[in-house]
Amino acid sequence: MNKLELMPTEETVKWAKHNSWYVADLLARRGTEGENPLIPRAEYEMLSFQTTFLQHPWLYLWLGEKVGMEGIRSICSSGHREFGIKTITPCNIQWGCGIALFGRLFLIDSGLIGPNDYIDNLRIIYSFWRTVFEGYMREGKPAAMDVGYALQVLDQDVVEDLNTQVEPLDDPELRATVGQFNSLIQLMGFLDHYDCRLGLGDTGPYEVDDRLILVRDCFVNEKSFPWTFVVGDLPFSYSMVLTFDKKKMMRDRKSGRMKMFSIYNTGTLFCDPPDYEDQALMEVAVYMRDEDYPNGTSTRIPLSDLPEHIAKLEAAVERMYRYLAMKPWFDKILEGNWVYVAASLPYIRAHDLEAEAAEMGFWDMDLRSMEYLLKGYTKAGEVQRNAMAGLGAPPPQMPGFRGRGTKFGKYEVLA
Amino acid sequence: MAGPGVKEESENVAGPSVKGESEAMAGPRVKDDSEKRYEWSHEEWAVNVNLKTADDFEEWLNRETKYYIRANAGFYGQCVIVCIESKGDEFLCYVDYYKGKFPPWYNAEELSKLDIDDLRKDAAEIKWDGWEWTTLKRDDFPLRLKEVIFLYPPQQPTIPWLFLSPEESGLADMDIPE
Numbered sequence: 001m002n003k004l005e006l007m008p009t010e011e012t013v014k015w016a017k018h019n020s021w022y023v024a025d026l027l028a029r030r031g032t033e034g035e036n037p038l039i040p041r042a043e044y045e046m047l048s049f050q051t052t053f054l055q056h057p058w059l060y061l062w063l064g065e066k067v068g069m070e071g072i073r074s075i076c077s078s079g080h081r082e083f084g085i086k087t088i089t090p091c092n093i094q095w096g097c098g099i100a101l102f103g104r105l106f107l108i109d110s111g112l113i114g115p116n117d118y119i120d121n122l123r124i125i126y127s128f129w130r131t132v133f134e135g136y137m138r139e140g141k142p143a144a145m146d147v148g149y150a151l152q153v154l155d156q157d158v159v160e161d162l163n164t165q166v167e168p169l170d171d172p173e174l175r176a177t178v179g180q181f182n183s184l185i186q187l188m189g190f191l192d193h194y195d196c197r198l199g200l201g202d203t204g205p206y207e208v209d210d211r212l213i214l215v216r217d218c219f220v221n222e223k224s225f226p227w228t229f230v231v232g233d234l235p236f237s238y239s240m241v242l243t244f245d246k247k248k249m250m251r252d253r254k255s256g257r258m259k260m261f262s263i264y265n266t267g268t269l270f271c272d273p274p275d276y277e278d279q280a281l282m283e284v285a286v287y288m289r290d291e292d293y294p295n296g297t298s299t300r301i302p303l304s305d306l307p308e309h310i311a312k313l314e315a316a317v318e319r320m321y322r323y324l325a326m327k328p329w330f331d332k333i334l335e336g337n338w339v340y341v342a343a344s345l346p347y348i349r350a351h352d353l354e355a356e357a358a359e360m361g362f363w364d365m366d367l368r369s370m371e372y373l374l375k376g377y378t379k380a381g382e383v384q385r386n387a388m389a390g391l392g393a394p395p396p397q398m399p400g401f402r403g404r405g406t407k408f409g410k411y412e413v414l415a
Numbered sequence: 416m417a418g419p420g421v422k423e424e425s426e427n428v429a430g431p432s433v434k435g436e437s438e439a440m441a442g443p444r445v446k447d448d449s450e451k452r453y454e455w456s457h458e459e460w461a462v463n464v465n466l467k468t469a470d471d472f473e474e475w476l477n478r479e480t481k482y483y484i485r486a487n488a489g490f491y492g493q494c495v496i497v498c499i500e501s502k503g504d505e506f507l508c509y510v511d512y513y514k515g516k517f518p519p520w521y522n523a524e525e526l527s528k529l530d531i532d533d534l535r536k537d538a539a540e541i542k543w544d545g546w547e548w549t550t551l552k553r554d555d556f557p558l559r560l561k562e563v564i565f566l567y568p569p570q571q572p573t574i575p576w577l578f579l580s581p582e583e584s585g586l587a588d589m590d591i592p593e
Contacts, residue, residue, distance in 0.1 A: 011455045013496075014566045017548065021484050021491050028488035028519035028526070139573065145486060148572025148579070205574065212574075250591045254581050259530065260487055261577055270487065272527075394547040395509065402508045402550045 004064025004072065006127045009119060013395045015126040015142075019101060020393035022145045022265060029270045038324045039195045042380040043373075044336025046106055051337055051369040053103025056096070056344055057121045059357065060128035067351050072128065073135035075350040080155050083215050084237040084289035084298050086346040088153050089201030090144065090267040093136055096344035097129035098265075105393055109383045110376035115394045122396065132347070149262030151203050159206040159213055162241045166283035167303050174303060178284050181306045182216075184313040185238040189218035191320045192231060194336040198343055201267025211243040211282070212261075214269065220313070223291070224342055224354075227335070230323045231316045235288040236296060238309070244280040252280075292345075294352050333373075338363065443479060443563070452564065457482075457493075460563040469543070469553045472560070476512055477538045482569050485578070487531060489515025492539050493569075495548065498562035501555040511548040512539045532580035 007015075035041065064072060079088030086092040104122060107113040133142040137153055144151040154162075169175040186200050193199030199219045205212035221234040252258035258280075260272040271277055286301040288309075301309065324332070341363070348357045376383065443460040451459045466472045482493040492512040499508065514537050521529065542549055572578040581587035 007455070010453060014455060017495050018567055020548065021486065024517070024519050025486035025488045028521055139571070141571075145484065146568075146570055148485075148570060148574060148577070149487070150573040150577065152573060205577070207574065212577075247591055247593070250576060250586060250589070253576060254586045254589070254591065256532075256581075259532070262487055398507075400507050402506050 002065050002068035002071070004061055004124065004127055004131070005069055006123050007130065009123055009396065010398055012119075012122050012126050013398070015130065016122075016393045016395050018143065019098075022143050023393070025145065026264050026266060026268075029264070030266075030268075036195045038321070038332075039336065040329055040333050041195055041336065043377065044194065044333045045102070045340070046376060046380045046383070047333055047369060047373045048337040048340030049099055049103035049106050050372045051103070051341055051365055052096075052100040052344070053107070053118070053121060053125075054366045054368055055341075055361075056100045057124040059344060059348070059362065060097075060124050062357075062360070063347060063351070063353070064128070066353065069131060071351060072131045072347075075132055075347055076136040076153070078293045078350060079136070079153050081158055082293060082298065083154065083203075084217050084239040084287055085293035085296075086219065087293055087350050088203060088215075089217055089219075090136075090151055090153075090203065090263075090265050091197045091201045092343060092346045093132060094129075094143075094265045095198065095340075096347055097125050097132070099340050099343050100125050101129075101393075106376065106383055107372060108394060110372075110379050112372055112375055116396050119396055144263055144265050149264065150205055151263040151265075151267070152206055153203045154206065154215060156206070156208075159215075160208050162215070162285065163208045163211060163213060163243065165300065166241055166243050166285045168283050169281065177306050177310070178286075178303065179278070181238075181286070181310055181313075182240060184310060184317065185218035185220060185240070186216075188220040188231070188234070188313055188317055188320070191317065191324070192220055192222055192225070192227075194332070194339045196336075196339060197266040197268060198339060202263055202269050203267065204263060205244070205261070207246070210246050212246050212249060212280075213244070214240075214242045214263075216240040216242060217267075219292075220316070222342065224345060225335075225338065227320075227323060230319050233312060234316050236291050237289045238301075239287040239289070239298070241285040241287075242277075242281060243283040244277075245282050249280050252276075292349060294349065337365075337369075452498075452562065456496075456564050456566055457568045458565040460565075462560050462563055464560050465557065466560055467557045469541070469556055472551075472556070473512070473539075473541050475560070476510075476541070480563070480565075482565055482567075483514070483535075483539070484567075485531065485535065485570060488519035488521065488526075488529070489513050489517060489531075490535060490539065493565050493567050494563050495566050496564035497551065497560060498564075499551065499555065499558045499560055501558035505561070508550040509548045510541060510551045511546060512541045514539050517542055532582075535580065535583075 076087050076093060078085060108115055130142060134140050137151060139147050141147050169178060189199030202214050202216045204214040217237055217239045219237045221228055221231045221236055249258060258276050262270050269277060287298045288301055289298045290296045348354050443462045446459045446461055466475060480492060480494045483490040484493060490513060495509055496507055497510050514534050543553060575584040576586040
């Protein structure tokens, strides 16, 4: 019988700690970024983390019964050959499960549950997450951190072919146009996904001869969201293939001029110095895709055609800002919730099960999520700071271990 | 005994040994798979060393344990579970140690000054207080450290010259033509 094979409860300790390490590191980098005042991010995160923690374990068990362990491992096989689809982007692959794990952290940090509550949910989520990642990166590891923040997903022959299609950026005017397009697709991907990184992601760096290569996918029109009508004239995604001067990067790393060029599990490139991407960028190719996998195809866009796409993107960004400005605050909490619930879409889309999952309640909310939101609402900002810095990934209490006190005494150690 | 990957290479770190400030009982020994407490752990050591103080334990960790997660905001020690005997009781507990600021709540200015290549040379500190991943307590000492459990395998950088310090990756000794 097909099923999701569950890890022993004790093994969740290993994955909770691993989770704590890389989330802390990610948040240390992300913490210096700005926030969009139009979007109630802390609040919608609180709701959606709980929604997915309470509801998605059934989804993962169901998917296990449908496709088995090998089917789960093969969820990302499309992302080894194609780009501009959600199964390639680490944020979508990681955070479908990762968001649910945050739900546990929020509930514990709010004092609403203890570390041993919903323990089966925890086992299911980690077991599914581990299995998906066995088939995601080339090395089969569960986090970019494990391989030195180089997140290689596409097969090498695909990358080598992409490297033959790039156009040089020697002309300063063309370079500026590409820079504008690059900024706009990232902004639109962010906005369409309620200011979160599910809307965009980089993979790489890949190595081909004297180049390092990044593939950047920006999902500017997710057609499952009701606000698709606001951005309906945009394709599902735009993608960029960016090549970098490897020898320059080696020299700069050696001299200390460049200290970091890292892709995180959100698909985010963090550089030190922060503008290093532009300093080493040499060539680019641009693509668009009409629909997510398993539908749609990618089409190359000559760089000379970028101005018309820039005009469409600028108009869509303006419409999306107007939409967000008009939307009542609480409605935006609900809409943000669905964006994070949709982080698990790639798992079911990969096996063409989206419609069946929707029929079974994928988009319905367990009312406990709302109950927990109301109880924890006023603590959202504080809890978010603690939980997302890795302070909220407590291990379950296990036999043989020194206990940590009562159900709610999460930081207390009893003699 | 260590697998391939990222190891701490600061000068004051050596392989498992029997030396220590506190009374040494026996050297750390890597358990084979049949002896391991957890099938899913990366590596487990039988240790049996008496440690008088919390400082002795921190020194022992820095000297003997080798695996760190090198992140961009700090280094995290991978030996997370220890088995100790203290005051007539034997139990497992968590111990978390790190290099850098933890929690890593850096402001932009602090982050811009942070140099991970330099930080790796520092000694690690145990995070003792208010932390769910350290359930060992200072007043458990003196104690006998019996087992050390490494949860997770070492990192294996795909592009070492990009990730590791130039000294560790060998980039420092390479000639890179224009």
